[in-house]
Amino acid sequence: MSATSKTTTTRTRSRFSAKxxxxxxxxxxxxxxxxxxxxxxxxxxxxxxxxxxxxxxKFLFTPTLDQFRAVLDSGVGTALLNSLFATIVSxxxxxxxxxxxxxALSLRPVKKTQDALFFFISTKMLPVVAAIIPLYVIVxxxxxxDNVWTLVILYxxxxxxxxxxxxxxxxxxxxxxxxxxASMDGASLWTSMREVIMPLISPxxxxxxxxxxxxxxxxxxxxxxxxxxxxxxxxxSLVGFMSGEGLYWAKLSAASVMAALxxxxxxxxxxxxxxxxxxxxxxx
Amino acid sequence: xxxxxxxxxxxxxxxxHSKRDTISRAEGWRRRGPLLPALIxxxxxxxxxxxxxxxxxxxxxxxxRPGSRAFVGLDNYIAVxxxxxxxxxxxxxVVMIVGTVIISVLLGLMFALLLDRAFPGRGVVRTLLxxxxxxxxxxxxxxxxxxxxSPTNGLLNWFLGxxxxxxxxxxxxxxxxxxxxxxxxxxxxxxxxxILAGLQSMPRDILEAARVDGATSFRLFRELTLPHLRRFIExxxxxxxxxxxxxxxxxxxxxxGGPGVASANLPFYIYQRAFLGFDIGEAxxxxxxxxxxxxxxxxxxxxxxxxxxxxxxxxA
Numbered sequence: 257m258s259a260t261s262k263t264t265t266t267r268t269r270s271r272f273s274a275k276x277x278x279x280x281x282x283x284x285x286x287x288x289x290x291x292x293x294x295x296x297x298x299x300x301x302x303x304x305x306x307x308x309x310x311x312x313x314k315f316l317f318t319p320t321l322d323q324f325r326a327v328l329d330s331g332v333g334t335a336l337l338n339s340l341f342a343t344i345v346s347x348x349x350x351x352x353x354x355x356x357x358x359x360a361l362s363l364r365p366v367k368k369t370q371d372a373l374f375f376f377i378s379t380k381m382l383p384v385v386a387a388i389i390p391l392y393v394i395v396x397x398x399x400x401x402d403n404v405w406t407l408v409i410l411y412x413x414x415x416x417x418x419x420x421x422x423x424x425x426x427x428x429x430x431x432x433x434x435x436x437x438a439s440m441d442g443a444s445l446w447t448s449m450r451e452v453i454m455p456l457i458s459p460x461x462x463x464x465x466x467x468x469x470x471x472x473x474x475x476x477x478x479x480x481x482x483x484x485x486x487x488x489x490x491x492x493s494l495v496g497f498m499s500g501e502g503l504y505w506a507k508l509s510a511a512s513v514m515a516a517l518x519x520x521x522x523x524x525x526x527x528x529x530x531x532x533x534x535x536x537x538x539x540x
Numbered sequence: 541x542x543x544x545x546x547x548x549x550x551x552x553x554x555x556x557h558s559k560r561d562t563i564s565r566a567e568g569w570r571r572r573g574p575l576l577p578a579l580i581x582x583x584x585x586x587x588x589x590x591x592x593x594x595x596x597x598x599x600x601x602x603x604x605r606p607g608s609r610a611f612v613g614l615d616n617y618i619a620v621x622x623x624x625x626x627x628x629x630x631x632x633x634v635v636m637i638v639g640t641v642i643i644s645v646l647l648g649l650m651f652a653l654l655l656d657r658a659f660p661g662r663g664v665v666r667t668l669l670x671x672x673x674x675x676x677x678x679x680x681x682x683x684x685x686x687x688x689x690s691p692t693n694g695l696l697n698w699f700l701g702x703x704x705x706x707x708x709x710x711x712x713x714x715x716x717x718x719x720x721x722x723x724x725x726x727x728x729x730x731x732x733x734x735i736l737a738g739l740q741s742m743p744r745d746i747l748e749a750a751r752v753d754g755a756t757s758f759r760l761f762r763e764l765t766l767p768h769l770r771r772f773i774e775x776x777x778x779x780x781x782x783x784x785x786x787x788x789x790x791x792x793x794x795x796x797g798g799p800g801v802a803s804a805n806l807p808f809y810i811y812q813r814a815f816l817g818f819d820i821g822e823a824x825x826x827x828x829x830x831x832x833x834x835x836x837x838x839x840x841x842x843x844x845x846x847x848x849x850x851x852x853x854x855x856a
Contacts (some may be wrong), residue, residue, distance in 0.1 A: 290651075293683055294683075348554060356578070357574060360573070382586060385811065385830065386590060387589035390595075409585060433625070474676045474677060474678075491677075494676075502685065512682060512683060514675070515678075524674075
């Protein structure tokens with residue numbers, strides 16, 4: 257039995273050996289240390305400005321919700337609506353365009369499938385900065401600068417490659433016996449799609465959607481260049497908290513926490529499928 | 541008639557060919573149909589602007605001098621390559637990417653190894669560790685700039701003070717390192733997740749058998765684990781590098797590329813040229829150079845890596 261071997265095993269039955277304990281303790285310490293900046297940001301968000309500005313950091317203080325209230329009062333409503341709109345609509349568009357594409361590229365391959373797939377990846381390799389100038393000029397000429405729909409279109413193009421690859425990998429997991437059985441039962445393509453495939457891949461689609469949400473919500477470069485006041489998104493509004501009447505670190509923390517919280521939660525939910533999205537479906 | 545399309549049109553191709561060869565043309569288009577909207581949309585939104593960038597790069601066009609727009613051929617490119625600052629910035633970009641990738645792979649490897657065992661609270665630890673990647677980059681950059689690295693009330697100086705070390709202003713003295721530290725913090729979870737997937741896909745019985753045979757953990761790691769992990773690390777490095785080329789938020793928020801261009805990277809420098817200096821022609825030329833460099837480096841690497849991963853799928 258491996259439990260009796262002298263070497264350090266990673267699967268020893270006993271959880272209470274000193275080695276196990278110290279390894280676990282080490283893991284926790286390192287993890288908390290790595291996570292600490294986030295914790296610090298959250299703590300600071302509950303402080304009064306005077307508590308936050310001390311040279312010696314305060315770990316004990318009276319928490320307050322004042323900063324959150326101040327952030328809400330300072331008119332982030334527009335930015336919030338814009339972020340929600342850009343994120344949700346672009347994600348829906350991505351699914352609308354991407355699911356059929358992924359389906360075609362996985363279950364109905366044609367000669368040029370690999371080429372199309374690599375084309376999608378190549379668009380991700382294109383540094384955004386190379387396209388930003390003409391985008392700015394074209395968008396300006398059409399007159400949709402500072403319009404949230406511009407962001408919708410751009411975010412859709414931004415997320416489509418990842419989504420297509422990711423969903424393709426989910427499609428490929430549908431057992432072919434199921435598909436064959438369905439078509440032998442005389443089911444049309446639509447019916448097999450609806451009743452066999454979709455239920456199987458809906459967790460995958462949900463995860464894809466969450467990842468699109470994460471990337472859209474956090475996007476800054478396109479947002480800051482393509483918008484001004486009206487179509488401003490949440491990340492852009494954070495810049496506004498920096499300038500202004502000097503540095504209010506507690507208020508800024510509160511704004512940051514509120515800005516980051518939605519996607520952190522999305523990421524926590526989609527954790528298990530995150531790898532697949534990030535690696536374009538190469539790794540499960 | 542349809543004589544030009546050879547095998548696709550004749551149903552009596554040898555039955556051993558893949559299904560692809562025997563589908564009719566009509567079926568081929570029916571199959572491509574669902575793909576087209578996404579493909580066309582992507583082409584229009586991503587490729588067309590790049591064509592314009594190419595166009596602009598051959599023009600001398602400065603927005604604050606209306607009427608000065610003229611075709612100048614490759615002059616912008618010559619100016620770009622002569623620009624000492626551009627070379628510096630390009631170097632910074634490379635340093636940033638390579639440095640961040642290496643350090644975050646090492647840290648990610650460490651965390652992945654620690655996570656690759658069952659222990660109390662494992663799920664919580666994993667959740668904690670991926671959070672830095674999810675935090676909005678702008679917020680993270682602000683957190684690092686003010687909460688951690690601020691010379692007056694940042695945590696770093698307080699921490700150093702505990703050991704009697706004098707406070708530093710890393711944002712002024714080592715701006716590139718400061719920005720890289722923030723990037724490493726955000727990208728380590730990415731590497732960790734990829735490597736963890738690699739670790740968890742290792743067949744355990746080989747490890748157990750080797751261990752029973754008396755191999756030390758270190759040898760196991762070096763001769764069994766690492767080779768298996770190699771393609772995951774490669775994928776992480778290449779993908780990470782591609783994403784990292786676009787780093788903008790951290791530079792913009794933490795140092796504005798300064799002092800001077802000490803911490804500027806290519807996206808930020810081009811942004812400065814275009815939106816603050818209004819020099820469209822030169823900025824476009826820089827953009828083209830950046831793209832060409834990125835694509836050359838990554839296309840080959842990606843194809844190689846994906847071939848090694850998708851060996852079981854239908855590769856052309």
